[in-house]
Amino acid sequence: MPIFIILGNLTEKGVKTIKEAGKRQKQANDIIQSVGAKLLGLYYTFGKYDWVAVVEGPSIEAAMKALFIFGQGGTNRTETLVALKAEDTLKIIGQLP
Numbered sequence: 001m002p003i004f005i006i007l008g009n010l011t012e013k014g015v016k017t018i019k020e021a022g023k024r025q026k027q028a029n030d031i032i033q034s035v036g037a038k039l040l041g042l043y044y045t046f047g048k049y050d051w052v053a054v055v056e057g058p059s060i061e062a063a064m065k066a067l068f069i070f071g072q073g074g075t076n077r078t079e080t081l082v083a084l085k086a087e088d089t090l091k092i093i094g095q096l097p
Helices: 012-016 018-034 060-071 086-094
Strands: 003-010 038-044 051-056 076-083
Touching (some): 012 018
Antiparallel strands (some): 003 051, 003 076, 038 051
16 A cells, blocks of 8 residues: 655644644544555654644555545645655566666
8 A cells, every 4th residue: 555654734724733733633533544554653842833634545546535525624734745665666676678
C-alpha cells in the first residue's frame, strides 16, 4: 500500500480553535479509517509545518478523498507526498536497464 506523508499547517481558524485539537485528531483518524487507510504516526512540529502525519492507504484516490473530507473543516492546509519504502525503491532500481 502507498504511504503518504502529509505536511500540515493550521489556518487562522485552526489556531483560534486549538483547544479542539484532540477532537480534530480523533475526527481525522476516523476519516482515515473510513477510506481503508491507517495512521502510522502524527507529530506536531516546529518550523515550516505545524504537524506531520504518516498514513498508509489503499490508493491515491482514497487519500484524496480523506484529504477533501478533512479539508472541509477549514482548520488546516496540507501538502501531501507519496512515499515508497526504501526496499521497494531498490527493487525498481534493480530492474533498470
